Amino acid sequence: MTWLKKVLLPALLGLVLHAGAHGAQAQLYQVPGQAPAASKDEVQIYMDRESELRGIVSIPDRKLSVLVQPEGREWREWRTSTLRIVAAVLILGMIAAVLIFYLFKGTIRIEAGRSGRMIPRFNGLERFAHWSTATSFLVLAISGLVVTFGRPLLIPLMGHDAFTATAIVTTWLHNFFSVPFVVGLLLMIVLWIRDNIPEKSDIAWIKAGGGFLGKGPGGHPEAGRFNAGQKGVFWMVVLGGLAMAITGYLMMLPFYVTDISGQQIVHVIHGLGAAVMIAGIVAHIYIGTLGMEGAFDAMGRGEVDENWAVEHHSGWYQTMRKRLGLRTPPRRHEIGEIDHHPAGAD
Ligand code: HEM
Structure with a gap:
């Protein structure tokens, strides 16, 4: 299970934040095993946002695309x-x-x-x-x-x-x-x-x-x-x-x-x-x-x-x-x- 903690979860977090950072048109990519795309400071910047931040979802439930809701x-x-x-x-x-x-x-x-x-x-x-x-x-x-x-x-x-x-x-x-x-x-x-x-x-x-x-x-x-x-x-x-x-x-x-x-x-x-x-x-x-x-x-x-x-x-x-x-x-x-x-x- 350590691969899940060490590799997959950081990778997914990075992918999600990356997607938000580049707006709705962003390409989502992250290679499992590489460092996450967002540092701790970057995460904080997203958490302090004044306006809503959305990523992209391909399923009908649109509310799941909300990443940060101030x-x-x-x-x-x-x-x-x-x-x-x-x-x-x-x-x-x-x-x-x-x-x-x-x-x-x-x-x-x-x-x-x-x-x-x-x-x-x-x-x-x-x-x-x-x-x-x-x-x-x-x-x-x-x-x-x-x-x-x-x-x-x-x-x-x-x-x-x-x-x-x-x-x-x-x-x-x-x-x-x-x-x-x-x-x-x-x-x-x-x-x-x-x-x-x-x-x-x-x-x-x-x-x-x-x-x-x-x-x-x-x-x-x-x-x-x-x-x-x-x-x-x-x-x-x-x-x-x-x-x-x-x-x-x-x-x-x-x-x-x-x-x-x-x-x-x-x-x-x-x-x-x-x-x-x-x-x-x-x-x-x-x-x-x-x-x-x-x-x-x-x-x-x-x-x-x-x-x-x-x-x-x-x-x-x-x-x-x-x-x-x-x-x-x-x-x-x-x-x-x-x-x-x-x-x-x-
Ligand atoms: C009549 C139908 C009612 C329904 C269907 C209902 C349903 C609920 C639900 C689903 C929650 C959220 C529980 C949770 O977070 O796990 C809640 C919270 C609460 N309800 Fe009700 N409720 C009802 C009436 C009442 C009444 C009459 C009172 C007070 C006299 C009351 C007092 C509260 C309080 C204090 C909370 C906690 C709020 C919080 O601190 O988050 N409820 N209720």
Whole structure:
């Protein structure tokens, strides 16, 4: 095999660089066994080129004739440095912001206390769509972050061999979980798009900071089934998720649609989109769990306490009151007492 290293490879490299140096009309020749046509300095000159350098190929795949693509250097800088900084700042910044918010505000309580009466909020299909998207999002986020940060963070911890195995498994998980993610996403669009169309009351909600940054004159700002904050999360997930899916499949099937610079652009959108979405979802998970009393019930058991509904979604609550035929007003929770209102009167 030494003849391969000593003779053939240098000869082929020389031949390729030689071809580029003389442009498209150059005659390609190199006698195996002779010194390569390009010195180390010459190689460096080619690598520093400001414009694309092509050789000649006789096969139909024209992109294989690209020898030097200067944008590739910018892309590599983005991939190995800028993306890591941007993603770390966005994601760790959001985690820090949420922790600071929690330290100052604590959990937002149901002011009137729990009424003990539960009203339906999300049916089984809606919760399936949410959890299918949410679990696959988590797998996609973690496996994607292994791709972004694996080399600098995991190789020093686990060594090259274990990282290779981890990277293979996580890449496989990333590809596989794209399917339930897209299925959940499409289902969510069909189920919830109507309730997420922006409307006038959203402006008042935003002006009042959603009731999070102190109370407006009327206490909690009014909201329908989804408030402006939830609508923001919906559109971020829908538009961001679709962009992630399109760019993801373009990377999974490289060069079917785009050329080399197209692949680089697609990758930049995917990497940046991932960082923005993960940061956004950190805030969403916080509000749905630690941040607000009673919120998790909506997606957990599919029903919410009536007082929670009154305080956070007063418009929607009024519609539900009529639909369920509730006559008495909500009350404070009496210990151990929980009523469910799937459809009937109270
Ligand atoms: C929905 C369908 C998706 C598909 C088909 C997809 C596909 C891909 C592919 C093919 C790669 C390149 C992997 C590699 O270099 O080996 C990738 C990278 C990545 N994906 Fe996805 N992805 C999807 C969704 C997501 C979502 C929702 C997130 C985040 C929440 C995400 C986060 C990432 C990250 C962080 C990377 C690594 C970028 C880098 O550092 O190079 N992906 N994805």
